Amino acid sequence: MSFAADLLQGKRAIVTGGATGIGAHIVRRLGLLGAKVGIVSRKEENLQAAVNAFAADDGIEVLYRVGDVRAEDSVQSATQSLAEEMGGIDILVCNAAGNFICPTEELSPNGWRTVIDIDLNGTFHCCQAALPHLKQANDGGRIIAISTTQANSGWPTAAHAGAAKAGIQNLMKSLAAEWGPYGIRANWISPGPIKGTEGVDRLIIAQGRSDEVLERIPLGTFGDGEDIANAVVYLASPTGKYVSGTEIAVDGAARWGRS
């Protein structure tokens, strides 16, 4: 790790969907750099297992609350309660997401609604709930949404998730403008395919699409969870203080077509 070990000392972060996948990499990196971190997701067994692993493997104490980002009340109470226990919130990472492969022709209205609800509405709920706390952040609050490069190109067979993520990107631009005067920076990171995630395991490898996808990545490999965590640290720490309303693509220069 090449960041100063105390870079995030005194910072307090919430990471939604922080028990698994990219979210867990982000939590680990924030915690190892000194931040207090609280994670929120739907399944207590995942949260408990993750918190135990963070303690045993990394020596970091992570807090958790059960919450569904789709439900405004659930987000409000998890956010409020974590803010009280941590003494505030400086960093919000909107990482929780839901997705599945389905040709749009076959997608039911409820399937569409479910993904929009988790990804886009969930991000809105989390930003609203964190706002009063982010306004009080010492060096300016940071909102970092985890998007995807396919929000820019279109996402055939996951149009629901592509549309939701494109909405998240636009939301970040609006928040950067509206909440900038509160000192809040709002940005998004667009990962390409990242090893060991549902996005690669279930949506690419299990569909037999690895070679086809790797051919479109000039750097010739899938990314690591740490690549995304490092981009989060850049945006969350003083290094990112003049960056707002924009994207950091961490995708090996992937080319998905029109964007």
Ligand code: COA
């Ligand atoms: N293909 C087509 N439609 C699907 C589907 C699939 N693979 N998976 C879910 N849906 C549809 C359901 O049929 C339902 O619509 P219907 O009522 O018209 O039948 C709707 O989506 C809601 O599904 P349900 O399973 O009730 O929702 P849920 O809230 O329990 O879970 C997800 C929704 C997205 C979280 C679920 O698909 C899931 O668990 N995905 C795996 C985890 C994940 O997404 N991780 C992130 C990867 S990037």
